[in-house]
Every structure is written in C-alpha cells, then in structure tokens.
Amino acid sequence: MAEHSSANELTFRLPRSRRSVSRARALLHAVLGEWGAAQDVVDSAELVLSELVTNALRVPVPRGRQMGVRITRSVGEGLLRLAVSDAGGGRPELREPGADETGGRGLLLVDALAHRWGCEERAAGMGKTVFAELKAPDIVAAPAVREVAAVLVVPGQRVRVWGEWRTVLGVRSEPCPTGGTMAVLDLGDGPALRVHATESLAVRAGECAG
Template sequence: MSVSVISEITFRLSRHHRSSSRARAVLHAVLGDWGAGQELVETAELVLSELVTNALRVPAPSDRQVGIRIAHSVLGGLLRLEVSDAGDGCPEIQRPAAEDTHGRGLQIVDALTHNWGVSPRPGGIGKTVWADLKAPELVPVPRTREAAAVTVTKGQSVRVGEQWRAVRSVVTERYATGGLAVVLGLDEGPPLRVPAATALAVRGWGEAREVER
C-alpha cells in the first residue's frame, strides 16, 4: 500500500549513548514545527527513544551509524518513525521476568503505536525498524513558514534579515555542551550558524539530508 509523504526529514547519529537524547531533541523540534500536540510529542519521543536504544545495542562495527527518518503521510494521518542499523537478525517482542531491567522496549512500542514492523535496510546491510502513530492533527506545512533550523535542507530558502537566501549546504555540529548547531551555507554572504531549535523563515521543500556526521 503506497503512502503519500507530505513532510519528512532523515539524519544519522553515531553509535553513542547520547544518541537517543539527540534523536529526541530533533524529533521534538520537527514535531513542534509540524504543529503536533503535547501528547503526540511525548508518545513519539518515547517510541523513537526505544527504537534508537535497541539499534545501539545491536552488535555492529563502531563506525556504522544509526539512520533515522521522521515522516508524516497523508494516508491515514500517520506519523512514521524509522530507525536503521547495520546489525543482523530481526527484533522480536521479549517477555522479560519481573526483576529484569531490560527487554521491554518493543513491548512499549507495540503498546503505543498504530502499527510497527521490520524491513530490509534500503541500499545496505542491516534492517529498518519502523513504527506508525496516528497523527490526524498534523497538517501540511505552508509554502512560507517558520521552521526549526534542524529541519532546513539543501534547496530551500531562508530569510536572513530582509533578504531570502538559497541554502547550498547544511552541516550539523555539536556544541561543547552536547547541543546541536546547524550551519547553513548560503548562495550569498557568510554561512549562517544557529542552534538547532532556532526558528527560521523557510520557503520550499528541499532535499533529505544527514545530521550528526
């Protein structure tokens, strides 16, 4: 069954214990930009955190990153969260004993989502674990809009002062404190470096990109 995507963002995170919190921060910014309510934001953050945590526990080379995709589709009003890793095997719901401290991640995902599953990783080894949440309140993004800097992609335009500048490149960096900064290379003038959650005026749809190289 085909799904018509109206908004999406893709990025990658290193295999680091802080990657779950970074993924939640990006998701929070994206859903805020898309007009999500607090209940959906909290549920989506919990689901994504569990998926990323599971991906980080999978045995894989340390230089292999974890891929993440956040998409909102017209069909059924669904928010899809995808996490890809280079590990083998297929995750299954576990039934841990009461005293066990691990093994409940997919139980949580199964309880909170409309549907979830596992697919082969496109164009590479490993797999993609995906989860759909019902999100009828999300609406298409207007042509000119306020967007979190982390959602801006190459090919879009941003307003700098009173001028619109085309985005030629996007690089995500980390502050010493662990937060994310976005550096936008523009068609004119110096690069624009701002915190990831900074609201910018944006036009156009741009291209999917990677974050946290």
C-alpha cells in the same frame, strides 16, 4: 551528522553513542512542533523513537557504522512514521521479560503506543530498518519548502539547520581545506553554519528579503 529535510520528512544520521538518543528526541520534538502535532502524540513519539534508537545501539555492527533516522508524516492518513536503520543483523522480537529482569521492555512500550510497527530489510546495503507508525490526526501541511545548494541561499531566507528553522543574516564563501568552496551562513544567534557550497539545504520559499 548529515541532515536532510523536506515538507513531510526529516532524515539524519547519528553516531553510535548514548547521546544520540537525546539528539534524536530533540530533532523529533522540533519537527513535530512545526507539524502541529498534539502534545500526547509528541510524548508518545519521543518515547517510541528513544526505544528504537536505544535498541539499535545494542545491535553489534561493523566498526564505524552509524544509525539512520527517518521521520515522515502522511497528512492525508494522519500518520507519523518513525524509522531507525542500523547495519546489524537479526530482527527485534517482542517478549515478556521476567520480573527480575531490568531490561527487555522497550518493544513492549513500542507495541503499546504505536498503531503498528515492524522490521524491514534495508533497500540498499546491510542491516535493517525498524519502524513504528503512530496515529497523529492533528498534523498539518507544511509551508512550501525547496531544496537549494548552500551557495544559492541569500540573506533573509530561512534554512533548516540543527533541527530548527533559522533566519540567514549573511552569506559568504571560503576555501574548503580539502578542496572546493565552503558556504558560510551567518545565523545570528549561535555559530555560523559552514557547509560545502554544493550541499543541499531546505529553504522556506517566499521568505526572501529581496
């Protein structure tokens, strides 16, 4: 899963698997915690994103395609935007399922919880992006964040990995099996992060140890 984050945005790609629904929720929960969103906004956003990801999973797409998820905020407007992209055709349609139908209510939930929602053609490539915007007046500005190549990260900084900020305890390099150099970041609790030396990582500015 490739992940990119900045002060007001988190984007990542997910495989077409049911487990991706819970993964998307976990990442959303983490970033909304940082952004200071109220609990009712968090609850609504998790439900909406779950439905958007679930609907994307149902769309037939070419083999090997993943889903793209983008979470952004506008502090000035007090809005949270959730967007899920897939490589499939068609457009989601709001409908009233029959009393004996077990599915088809996802978009009704999105429509009820979102300030507005819609569907756009992807700017590049095939497929579409379905988005929903929620009112989130409590979201706050993030601390200064900058993007640096993994090889430039130093111990004492905090990097955003696996949906949360982690303190870097040590950095080393090792050869990449496919060529080039890997940066290995020791994050203390849990496995080390291994990424290509040139891959960009979000680093919190001003939290360097020296």
